[in-house]
Amino acid sequence: MTTRPGTTTREPRTTRHHWWGRQPIGSLFALPYLVFVLAIFAYPLGFAVWIAFHDYFFTAPGVEVPKPFVGLDNFVTVLQDPQVLESFRNIGVFLVINVPLTVVLSMVLANALNAGIRWAAAYRVAFYVPYLTASVSLVGVWLLLFSSGGLVNAVLGPLAPDPSWLVSSSLAMPTIALYVTWKQLGFYILLYLAALQNVPRELHESAETDGANAWQRFLNVTVPGVRSTTVLVLVLAIITGANLFTEPYLLTNGGGPDGASVTPVLLIYQRGIQQQNPDTAAAIGMLLVIVVGVLSLAANRINRER
């Protein structure tokens, strides 16, 4: 019935195959989704780029004021702003802590879960309940646990840091990184669990007959076997790190202390909506996307090398 591509016989197709397809009603079915994507993604995306290159400001409704093209001015303003630079540095601190912890812990825990152990389902649920739960809820809990007189400091006793976790400029960002690692880990464990199913069992068996112990097999069979998932985990962790908003907003009271945990998205909110400078805010957004893109490409290289 169906003609294979490359065959020259086309008489069965011409009778029913029209320019608009065999079931043109399909475009009607897909239309609401298409309109949604155009209105909520495509148009704002173009608008964001347009705002970033213009002197854009909010006016009273109905008032038309020229918004001149200013080239790269907004980007120059943003790049000379020490707070913006600090926010990108903070993201760097976040990634340096969050990414290795996430990759190592999720790979090790997924590997431990995969070995056909008892109560695997219960362990799995424990791991991904934080991922499913609202960040606002969990931030509230961490806020109390890590406060100056909180449980964590009570356990640490004389070892408790002073100033405490969330009010120390050197510990605020690492605490956020720790929180996000904890919150997201369950999702990454799931990704690795799925990937582990595709590592051929024979590879493990032949490594075992060669005398490799469990640790050596993990390093030489499992880790290379799930490399493409590791790249995915890296990219997703980078995106999550670049998107931080709720955590610095609530956990460190708006990026404190002294901007030590301020993030680009927090600045987009403050500049764009609180201080009514959507043009510089849009420029921060574009810079952020470029940084994320470059980092993701770098992560992708890991997959291609070796």
Place this chain on the structure above:
Amino acid sequence: MRTTRRQPGTWVRYLLLTLAAAVFAFPFWFMVVGAFQESPTNTPGQLLPTSGWTLGNFAAIDSRIDLLGSLLNSLVFTAGVLLGTVTFGLLAGYAMARLDFRGRGATWVLMLLVQMVPFQLLMIPLYVQITRGFGLGDTYLGMILPFAINTTAVFIFTQFFRALPQEMFEAARIDGASELRIVRSIAVPLVRPALTTVVLVTFIGPWNEFLWPFLITKDATLQPLAVSLANYISNVAQSTANPNGAILAGATTLAFPVVVLFVLFQRYFTASNIGSAVKG
């Protein structure tokens, strides 16, 4: 020989997993216990309280943020997203999987691109567009609109309909059924397992979302619980004598529906394979 060498490895494995599970579950224990305690403890020795139980924390937070109203707003927000995603996502997914129409390839490319567009870039233009362009600031519709059709859900529907046998649809067409009728009498009745997955995946998005409803709602009576709880934590708590219990009560209320939903539907989640669906 083999078993003796395996034994220590297994032991380490259980120790590791149990330790990790404890670290993962502990904040939840702290949250739920603290929510029902007169004064949530900061002393490690009192983590298993035997007295001091109270519902006062829920009353305390309710007196400041209207707990029930916020829950209702969360529900409207989430229900709106679910409704949009299930109706339009199902239609789009069915069309992508089973219908041959002009623009199908382009739609598929769009679906892939949407997954790559970061929300932080869209935040400012969407805010301008929805509050100023559409005048939808402080409305449920404005809250729902950016999440109205979850693209991941469209993918799930597409994969599901693709896996159904082609003959079912061909037979209906030969019998002269219209495409709309095929959707109604074949696609929709079979979609249950995919629907469960879609509802779970979609639900946690709007229910947990903070940033967008926070931007778009100034009116406290419209704020979903995630936003009003965040307001309580960042503004009200400082001026309250003993806010810890109230924060934990609010956190428990916000977390509870998702955890319950997930625990209830977990078996559907794993059993949602096409084989069982086709067999009935």
